[in-house]
Amino acid sequence: MQTPNTIDEAFANIARKNPRINALVDVISNPNTGVSLKAKMPGKAYQYWTMAVKSNIAVQGLPHTAGIGAYRHRIANEDAFCVARLRDAEMTIVGMANMEEAALGAVTDNPHFGKTHHPHQYGFTAGGSSGGSAAAIAAGMARAALGTDTMGSCRIPAAYCGVVGFKPSYGRISVHGVEPLSRRLDHVGVIANTVADVRAVTSIIAVFDAACADCRVFDAISEVGKTSTWRRLSVLDAVARATLSAEVRAAYEHALVRLKQAGFELTERVFNQEAVTAARRAGLIICEAELANSLAEILKSGGEGVSIFLRDMIAFGAAKSAPQLAVAHARIDNAELILRAQLDGTDAIFWPTTPQTAFAFSAPVPANQADFTCLANFTGAPAISIPARVTEGALPVGFQLMSPTGSDENILALAEEIESLLSPSLPNGVST
Amino acid sequence: MQTPNTIDEAFANIARKNPRINALVDVISNPNTGVSLKAKMPGKAYQYWTMAVKSNIAVQGLPHTAGIGAYRHRIANEDAFCVARLRDAEMTIVGMANMEEAALGAVTDNPHFGKTHHPHQYGFTAGGSSGGSAAAIAAGMARAALGTDTMGSCRIPAAYCGVVGFKPSYGRISVHGVEPLSRRLDHVGVIANTVADVRAVTSIIAVFDAACADCRVFDAISEVGKTSTWRRLSVLDAVARATLSAEVRAAYEHALVRLKQAGFELTERVFNQEAVTAARRAGLIICEAELANSLAEILKSGGEGVSIFLRDMIAFGAAKSAPQLAVAHARIDNAELILRAQLDGTDAIFWPTTPQTAFAFSAPVPANQADFTCLANFTGAPAISIPARVTEGALPVGFQLMSPTGSDENILALAEEIESLLSPSLPNGVST
Numbered sequence: 001m002q003t004p005n006t007i008d009e010a011f012a013n014i015a016r017k018n019p020r021i022n023a024l025v026d027v028i029s030n031p032n033t034g035v036s037l038k039a040k041m042p043g044k045a046y047q048y049w050t051m052a053v054k055s056n057i058a059v060q061g062l063p064h065t066a067g068i069g070a071y072r073h074r075i076a077n078e079d080a081f082c083v084a085r086l087r088d089a090e091m092t093i094v095g096m097a098n099m100e101e102a103a104l105g106a107v108t109d110n111p112h113f114g115k116t117h118h119p120h121q122y123g124f125t126a127g128g129s130s131g132g133s134a135a136a137i138a139a140g141m142a143r144a145a146l147g148t149d150t151m152g153s154c155r156i157p158a159a160y161c162g163v164v165g166f167k168p169s170y171g172r173i174s175v176h177g178v179e180p181l182s183r184r185l186d187h188v189g190v191i192a193n194t195v196a197d198v199r200a201v202t203s204i205i206a207v208f209d210a211a212c213a214d215c216r217v218f219d220a221i222s223e224v225g226k227t228s229t230w231r232r233l234s235v236l237d238a239v240a241r242a243t244l245s246a247e248v249r250a251a252y253e254h255a256l257v258r259l260k261q262a263g264f265e266l267t268e269r270v271f272n273q274e275a276v277t278a279a280r281r282a283g284l285i286i287c288e289a290e291l292a293n294s295l296a297e298i299l300k301s302g303g304e305g306v307s308i309f310l311r312d313m314i315a316f317g318a319a320k321s322a323p324q325l326a327v328a329h330a331r332i333d334n335a336e337l338i339l340r341a342q343l344d345g346t347d348a349i350f351w352p353t354t355p356q357t358a359f360a361f362s363a364p365v366p367a368n369q370a371d372f373t374c375l376a377n378f379t380g381a382p383a384i385s386i387p388a389r390v391t392e393g394a395l396p397v398g399f400q401l402m403s404p405t406g407s408d409e410n411i412l413a414l415a416e417e418i419e420s421l422l423s424p425s426l427p428n429g430v431s432t
Numbered sequence: 433m434q435t436p437n438t439i440d441e442a443f444a445n446i447a448r449k450n451p452r453i454n455a456l457v458d459v460i461s462n463p464n465t466g467v468s469l470k471a472k473m474p475g476k477a478y479q480y481w482t483m484a485v486k487s488n489i490a491v492q493g494l495p496h497t498a499g500i501g502a503y504r505h506r507i508a509n510e511d512a513f514c515v516a517r518l519r520d521a522e523m524t525i526v527g528m529a530n531m532e533e534a535a536l537g538a539v540t541d542n543p544h545f546g547k548t549h550h551p552h553q554y555g556f557t558a559g560g561s562s563g564g565s566a567a568a569i570a571a572g573m574a575r576a577a578l579g580t581d582t583m584g585s586c587r588i589p590a591a592y593c594g595v596v597g598f599k600p601s602y603g604r605i606s607v608h609g610v611e612p613l614s615r616r617l618d619h620v621g622v623i624a625n626t627v628a629d630v631r632a633v634t635s636i637i638a639v640f641d642a643a644c645a646d647c648r649v650f651d652a653i654s655e656v657g658k659t660s661t662w663r664r665l666s667v668l669d670a671v672a673r674a675t676l677s678a679e680v681r682a683a684y685e686h687a688l689v690r691l692k693q694a695g696f697e698l699t700e701r702v703f704n705q706e707a708v709t710a711a712r713r714a715g716l717i718i719c720e721a722e723l724a725n726s727l728a729e730i731l732k733s734g735g736e737g738v739s740i741f742l743r744d745m746i747a748f749g750a751a752k753s754a755p756q757l758a759v760a761h762a763r764i765d766n767a768e769l770i771l772r773a774q775l776d777g778t779d780a781i782f783w784p785t786t787p788q789t790a791f792a793f794s795a796p797v798p799a800n801q802a803d804f805t806c807l808a809n810f811t812g813a814p815a816i817s818i819p820a821r822v823t824e825g826a827l828p829v830g831f832q833l834m835s836p837t838g839s840d841e842n843i844l845a846l847a848e849e850i851e852s853l854l855s856p857s858l859p860n861g862v863s864t
Contacts, residue, residue, distance in 0.1 A: 183765055213768040289754035293762075296755075322721035322752035322760075323728075329761075330725075333615055336645040 002119075002140030003193045010050040010094055013140040021117040023126070023135035025055060026063050026096040049091040051201075052136040052145035055099050055113075057188070058177040059083050066179035067099040067129070069112030070298045070305025080177025081212065082146060082188050082205040089204045094142050097132030101310050102295075103148055103181045104287055105129060106156045106369045109361055111307040119161060121395060124358045127157030127369075133191050134161040144192035144201045150181045151283050152353075152373025154189030155385035159353035159398025162387040164419070165191045166198045168408045170380030171216030173202075174209030180294055182287045183214060184332065185377045195386065195416040199225055202408075221409055228413035230347035230403075232265045240271035243368065245356040251388050251397040252352050258421050259350065269342045269349070273371070276338060280374050282331035288317020289325055335378035342375075343404065348414055353385040353398035372400060382408045384415045388422040434551075434572030435625045442482040442526055445572040453549040455558070455567035456527040457487060458495050481523040483633075484568040484577040487531050487545075489620070490609040491515050498611035499531040499561070501544030502730045502737025512609025513644065514578060514620050514637040521636045526574050529564030533742050534727075535580060535613045536719055537561060538588045538801045541793055543739040551593060553827060556790045559589030559801075565623050566593040576624035576633045582613045583715055584785075584805025586621030587817035591785035591830025594819040596851070597623045598630045600840045602812030603648030605634075606641030612726055614719045615646060616764065617809045627818065627848040631657055634840075653841055660845035662779035662835075664697045672703035675800065677788040683820050683829040684784050690853050691782065701774045701781070705803070711767045712806050714760035720749020721757055767810035774807070775836065780846055785817040785830035804832060814840045816847045820854040 004010035018024050053059050056066035058076035060083075065071040079087065086093065098116045100108050108116040108131025116131040118124035119139040126135040130147030134157030137145050147154040149167040158165025166189055173188040180186060188205070192198045203223040209215045235256060241249060256266060291314050292299070295306060303311050320328075342349050351372050359366070376383035383402040390397055399422065403411045436442035450456050485491050488498035490508035492515075497503040511519060518525065530548045532540050540548040540563025548563040550556035551571040558567040562579030566589030569577050579586040581599040590597025598621055605620040612618060620637070624630045635655040641647045667688060673681060688698060723746050724731070727738060735743050752760075774781055783804050791798070808815035815834040822829055831854065835843040 183762060210772055211769070213766050285754065286758070289758045292755040293758055318753065318755050320754035321750065322717065322754060322757035323724040323750050325754035325757045326718070326721045326725055330615060334645050337643070340642055 002138060003143055003197070004050060004140045007048065007050055007092055010140065010142050014094060017119070017139045018141060020122065021119055021126070021135055021139060022098055022114050023116050023132045023139060023141060024052060024095040025098045025113045025132065028093060028095050049089070049144070050094050050142040051086055051091050052094055052097045052133055052142040053083060054130050054133050054145070054147045055096045056103055056148055056179040057083060057146050059093055059096065062096055064179065065113070066103065067101045067110050067113060068306060072112065072305065078177065081174035081209045083177065085205045085207060097130065097136055097145060099132055100129035101307055102291060103129040103150060103153060104291070104310065104313060106153065107361070107365055108132060108157070111309070112305070115361060118358045121358065124360050124395070125160065127160035127358060129153040130189070130191065131157045134158050134163055134165065137161070137163045137191050137193060144190060144197050147189045147191050148178060149187045149189040149377065150185045150287065151280065151377050152370040154191055155353050155373050155383060155398070155400060156369055158191050158385045159387070160358040160396065162396030162398070163191055163193055164195055164198050164384065164386050165189060166202060166384040167376055167382065168202060168206060169218065169382045169405050171214055172206045172218050172408060174212040174215045176209055176212040180290065182283070182290050184286065185283060187377065195384070195412060195419050196225070198384070199223065199412050218406065218408070221412070225416060226409065226413050228410065228417045230410060230414050231263065232267065232346040233259065233348055233350040234269040234342050234346040235266045236351055237268045237270045240273070243355055244352060247357050247394065248352050248355060248397050251390060252399070255388055255399060255422055259418070262421050267346055269344070272338050272341070275334070276371055276375065279331045279335045279338070279378055280370060282328035283374060283378065285317045285320055285325065285328045286332065288314050289320060292318035332378045335375055339375050339379045339381060348401050348403040348411060350418070351400050353400040357395040357397060376402050380405045382411045384411055386415050386419045386422065434570060435575055435629070436482060436572045439480065439482055439524055442572065442574050446526060449551070449571045450573060452554065453551055453567055453571060454530055454546050455548050455551070455564045455571060455573060456484060457530045457545045457564065458528040460525060460527050481521070481576070482526050482574040483518055483523050484526055484529045484565055484574040485515060486562050486565050486577070486579045487528045488535055488580055488611040489515060489578050491525055491528065494528055496611065497545070498535065499533045499542050499545060500738060504544065504737065510609065513606035513641045515609065517637045517639060529562065529568055529577060531564055532561035533739055534723060535561040535582060535585060536723070536742065536745060538585065539793070539797055540564060540589070543741070544737065547793060550790045553790065556792050556827070557592065559592035559790060561585040562621070562623065563589045566590050566595055566597065569593070569595045569623050569625060576622060576629050579621045579623050580610060581619045581621040581809065582617045582719065583712065583809050584802040586623055587785050587805050587815060587830070587832060588801055590623050590817045591819070592790040592828065594828025594830070595623055595625055596627055596630050596816065596818050597621060598634060598816040599808055599814065600634060600638060601650065601814045601837050603646055604638045604650050604840060606644040606647045608641055608644040612722065614715070614722050616718065617715060619809065627816070627844060627851050628657070630816070631655065631844050650838060650840070653844070657848060658841065658845050660842065660849045662842060662846045663695065664699065664778040665691065665780055665782040666701040666774050666778040667698045668783055669700045669702045672705070675787055676784060679789050679826065680784050680787060680829050683822060684831070687820055687831060687854055691850070694853050699778055701776070704770050704773070707766070707770050708803055708807065711763045711770070711810055712802060714763035715806060715810065717749045717752055717757065717760045718764065720746050721752060724750035764810045767807055771807050771811045771813060780833050780835040780843060782850070783832050785832040789827040789829060808834050812837045814843045816843055818847050818851045818854065
């Protein structure tokens with residue numbers, strides 16, 4: 001656990017670790033050391049809480065790049081709605097976190113802003129697309145971070161880095177001021193070392209924003225939380241378990257034992273791999289088609305500052321016809337049936353967040369990184385990744401809880417209970 | 433008011449009026465006269481309630497045409513979910529109601545199944561796309577009817593025909609067994625002579641269907657209803673009022689006086705015509721792109737049984753690119769902001785359902801038929817059209833109530849209160 005206890009501690013960790021792992025791409029000067037941050041963020045005292053913000057979320061006066069080189073010098077004119085809520089709560093923003101280019105991927109090997117290295121294993125990915133946010137938390141550079149999550153982009157890097165990543169119900173956190181990837185799938189999420197910290201930040205930023213068309217009215221999330229009454233968990237069937245890497249499978253089997261000991265009722269549910277793969281591809285096409293619109297100006301004028309890799313992906317989606325996009329949306333609609341089948345008769349899904357642990361940048365990128373996470377985006381359901389204890393020196397493993405749309409308070413309560421069962425105790429900065 | 437008091441009365445009205453107005457395109461034999469309907473619908477007694485069902489909703493053993501000639505001989509293998517609920521409630525289905533071809537339009541001048549004439553004015557439209565359903569109710573052929581509503585298709589014909597048309601919240605009634613137009617916009621709706629009858633049918637069919645991905649969990653709608661506590665109504669601004677036909681404007685001004693007398697607080701809200709027009713066009717493109725998929729087989733083999741008019745519309749949507757469809761979806765997303773602006777500070781919108789009364793088939797089709805109705809489809813909000821008293825011999829005028837998503841019970845209660853204020857008293861079958 002790397003939670004910084006003071007603002008100075010956060011900035012000390014940034015100074016010591018960021019040059020190597022590149023979690024933050026724009027670092028604010030420590031307001032405590034006299035550099036004039038107040039000029040940039042007027043009118044606010046600086047409280048204990050330190051926050052990193054993903055680069056696709058606008059922070060007034062700082063670059064709003066979304067990981068896209070063409071936006072390197074785009075300075076945000078105003079705060080995103082969620083950032084404004086952090087300011088209202090007198091939190092200190094320490095800097096902008098690195099991310100996958102345009103948030104479309106889960107490795108954070110950014111062609112414009114560089115790789116974000118895993119805080120415990122240099123040369124390995126921290127995951128993505130909110131890789132910088134998760135790495136910053138695991139390295140103690142901030143107490144919590146904002147990320148975004150379109151197919152798993154908060155939970156995947158949280159799992160790889162051994163921290164907590166939460167994607168609430170669709171529409172709970174305003175996306176006003178967030179660079180869009182896909183309006184239907186985009187969510188703002190929160191990353192921190194503990195569920196309690198995630199809940200605290202969520203309770204502050206999950207406020208209805210009447211100016212955000214995608215925002216929905218929900219009951220407020222309490223800062224203190226409640227005791228979970230959920231005892232029935234959906235767990236992976238044997239076939240799906242077989243697709244897990246050895247490390248994840250071992251941690252998963254161990255976790256199931258702990259859950260049974262704690263009195264949870266576990267029910268196997270079949271993972272519909274084929275339907276999820278089809279839906280995941282559909283989700284990509286939806287993102288690509290929308291990026292073709294949001295980046296239209298840049299692409300029209302030659303695409304400078306957009307990688308060839310991203311341009312190719314966008315071209316793939318842009319070449320689809322309207323009826324083909326309609327088919328993609330229908331696949332996403334039908335994901336609701338997959339989620340219902342997985343939840344059937346249980347309160348929540350308890351599954352690994354990812355089928356594998358973090359991998360070397362030199363290794364091929366697994367196609368199934370988002371297989372367990374994307375359903376929450378397709379359906380709007382809340383989902384949270386919590387870390388499990390692993391042996392000293394091993395890479396972290398994360399477990400995901402997913403529950404019906406709107407049950408954010410319940411999933412946070414359940415996550416806090418299971419978090420203590422799995423007793424995360426990660427090596428501190430093993431190789432940073 | 434034409435509500436048939438017995439099954440015999442409904443079938444007598446069908447025999448007398450349907451040959452002329454063509455509300456029903458497939459008529460069941462009266463089960464009371466000994467023709468073996470029980471063979472088609474086994475195991476059920478025949479209760480008082482008589483129901484007409486729009487031709488795009490599957491009734492086992494009957495043609496499931498969706499108004500498309502190519503489906504003239506497509507017999508439904510099973511009931512739509514909502515039809516099965518009617519059967520469970522021992523209701524009698526009297527036949528399949530005529531509709532606009534593929535539900536894409538609001539006139540019900542069907543190239544394959546003929547025109548549905550206005551029950552009080554031969555040669556005039558009954559509206560659409562659920563024109564047959566509304567005309568059947570106004571002509572006393574059934575106590576209630578099922579329709580569908582993608583941009584106003586239950587409420588527009590209900591307004592033209594002087595009956596009640598209700599489109600509940602998105603996802604409240606399963607669309608399983610309903611020929612899709614657009615998954616995002618399609619709703620099953622209910623048409624009857626009174627709000628009480630609409631509520632009774634809705635309470636029966638608005639049951640969560642786990643097999644329908646688009647269905648959402650809501651509290652049940654009670655059969656008895658409740659007393660409305662809503663007093664604040666949004667009403668049209670002066671500019672928008674000016675776009676109403678003289679008949680509708682007169683009825684509207686009269687209705688406002690009645691509402692004020694009854695203690696309602698009326699607040700003018702600006703109608704954003706430009707944004708609504710853009711969203712309406714976007715909605716059409718979404719429908720056309722989806723129809724290109726659902727009718728792909730037929731269109732590929734020459735398109736026989738699909739009118740040239742519909743083929744042209746589909747070709748228009750099909751020629752759009754995926755990014756263009758994404759823009760259309762974004763326009764629909766933003767309709768939520770228009771609705772919020774209209775509802776701001778009030779409980780519900782009270783507006784005319786349509787800017788005009790029914791018109792002659794020979795007259796040009798007004799472009800703004802769905803201007804006041806489509807927002808409810810774009811946002812998922814519940815909306816109901818109720819008839820107002822008009823002078824003897826005049827064509828009916830309908831008023832629409834729209835309220836936030838999920839407030840179906842409240843909007844029904846409000847509609848029942850206002851229904852009695854507006855005291856509909858239509859001429860009985862003036863020219864049928």
